[in-house]
Amino acid sequence: MNNSNLWSLRLGFSGNQAQKINTIGIEKFLKQSFTASFENKMPNCLKDDPKTLSELKDFREKVKNINSETAKTELKKQIKNSIELRKWWVNEIRKQEFPLREKMVLFWHNHFVTTSQKVKVNWWIYQNNYLLRENAFGNFKQLTKIMIQTNAMVRYLDNVDNRKGKINENLSRELLELFTLGIGNYTESDVKNGAKALAGLGLGEMEAKYRKPFEDNDIITYLGKTGNFKADDLVDIIFEQPNIPYLITRKILKWFIYDNPKEELVKYYGDYLRTVNFEIEPLLLKMITEEYPKNTAGSKIKNPLEYILQLIEALQIKEMDEAIIVFFLKQQGMDLFNQPNVKGWDGGKSWLTSQLYLQRNNVSDLLCNGRNINRKSFKNLPEDGEEPKISLEKIDIKINFNPKATNKQIIKELSDTYLFQVDEISQKDMETILKYDFDAEAENAQQAVIRLFNFITKLPEFQLI
Numbered sequence: 001m002n003n004s005n006l007w008s009l010r011l012g013f014s015g016n017q018a019q020k021i022n023t024i025g026i027e028k029f030l031k032q033s034f035t036a037s038f039e040n041k042m043p044n045c046l047k048d049d050p051k052t053l054s055e056l057k058d059f060r061e062k063v064k065n066i067n068s069e070t071a072k073t074e075l076k077k078q079i080k081n082s083i084e085l086r087k088w089w090v091n092e093i094r095k096q097e098f099p100l101r102e103k104m105v106l107f108w109h110n111h112f113v114t115t116s117q118k119v120k121v122n123w124w125i126y127q128n129n130y131l132l133r134e135n136a137f138g139n140f141k142q143l144t145k146i147m148i149q150t151n152a153m154v155r156y157l158d159n160v161d162n163r164k165g166k167i168n169e170n171l172s173r174e175l176l177e178l179f180t181l182g183i184g185n186y187t188e189s190d191v192k193n194g195a196k197a198l199a200g201l202g203l204g205e206m207e208a209k210y211r212k213p214f215e216d217n218d219i220i221t222y223l224g225k226t227g228n229f230k231a232d233d234l235v236d237i238i239f240e241q242p243n244i245p246y247l248i249t250r251k252i253l254k255w256f257i258y259d260n261p262k263e264e265l266v267k268y269y270g271d272y273l274r275t276v277n278f279e280i281e282p283l284l285l286k287m288i289t290e291e292y293p294k295n296t297a298g299s300k301i302k303n304p305l306e307y308i309l310q311l312i313e314a315l316q317i318k319e320m321d322e323a324i325i326v327f328f329l330k331q332q333g334m335d336l337f338n339q340p341n342v343k344g345w346d347g348g349k350s351w352l353t354s355q356l357y358l359q360r361n362n363v364s365d366l367l368c369n370g371r372n373i374n375r376k377s378f379k380n381l382p383e384d385g386e387e388p389k390i391s392l393e394k395i396d397i398k399i400n401f402n403p404k405a406t407n408k409q410i411i412k413e414l415s416d417t418y419l420f421q422v423d424e425i426s427q428k429d430m431e432t433i434l435k436y437d438f439d440a441e442a443e444n445a446q447q448a449v450i451r452l453f454n455f456i457t458k459l460p461e462f463q464l465i
Helices: 003-010 018-024 027-034 053-062 069-095 100-108 121-133 142-148 153-157 170-180 187-196 231-238 244-256 263-275 282-290 306-316 322-329 349-352 352-370 375-379 409-419 424-433 445-458
Strands: 218-220 226-227
Touching: 003 018, 018 027, 018 053, 018 218, 027 100, 027 282, 053 069, 053 409, 069 100, 069 306, 069 322, 100 121, 100 244, 121 142, 121 153, 142 170, 142 187, 170 187, 170 231, 170 244, 187 218, 187 231, 244 263, 244 282, 263 282, 306 352, 306 409, 349 352, 352 445, 409 424, 409 445, 424 445
Parallel strands: none
Antiparallel strands: 218 226
16 A cells, blocks of 8 residues: 555545645645635534523423423434535535545544444534634643533533532543543542542533632642642643653554554653653654654555545545445444444454444445445345345446556556555456456447455455545
């Protein structure tokens, strides 16, 4: 696999940026990615959704009688808008010239998890998504302070129930375990005392706020410091700890490059992150420019979004409803705004169970046969991999290749674009599909190359980047 194709996938979701990386180099590509404009306009689907706490109270009063037709209509609209929000985000991802920001938003979305299913307020979910976009390459410490004090987070981690005399430890625990330090770097006493400091931090008009009647103002000891602390103080103390950089650098390495990063790399980049005061932009610049020249292809399993968007891009499919992509992601265990738990998607091998692999292969079959996928096609995909016995909408597909090339040249071109390695058996199989007397200018050449591409997508090596 060419380095530019590899890193186009890693820093985005398809091969669309490969030519640009090849032309301007990885460092310039990164710097342009950091400064590229991004969408700051509210999605149309949320125009009428409740946004403030007051508006939410009015909405709930309106739908209090769940048996009324008005209430049913309003609740259905909220569910529909939740789906529309997923489609909006997929569209944002697809249209970016420099998709690294959206790739980083997806990373933070899986780090500071809040789910639509539990939060139940579309605006709060979007608000978090926007904050992650705005701060995608910013300061990790500052972003931590922001995210633990959003309405979505205090609702998702039950801090709305955390009050003096009735302490709830969920947010306090995940702040330490999942967001910053990781297990083994704090005590249960720190969790309990952190929960006291967070007591009373509940829903506010536009963001979470402390409510005095529910605060616990006891003097506490937290990670060795004693005082009367609140949310920002806890984060400040956490970021003084010696092991603070390593959890996040390990996760960033896993997100972009290695499913199993070496501990020396985790420490190396973690130590650097500390020297730049936890700024993410210089970390990414250093990490990616230093890892770029190394032979790292095949060290990470594609996530479902990388998989489906690469297929769409490779086959040059112009019309693909975002709803189908959203549904495919859900079927593959990557439901946007609805991770399975607070730990988020596991990634790595969890993306490639036998069932998910079969599903990927079936979707590739459909698209490579010029048939669009829809909900019905997912339900009718047979277990044995045979073509489904249903009529599906035809779509135009096309693969780019050199019309003057020989079969081996085209095989090499596609292999260099999509596979991190090719063994002797796979090479022979590809030459069986695209025979030695293949004529690239013949009328059926396009179909033959698409058959070759379909074969390539079934190889285990295609699942890796």
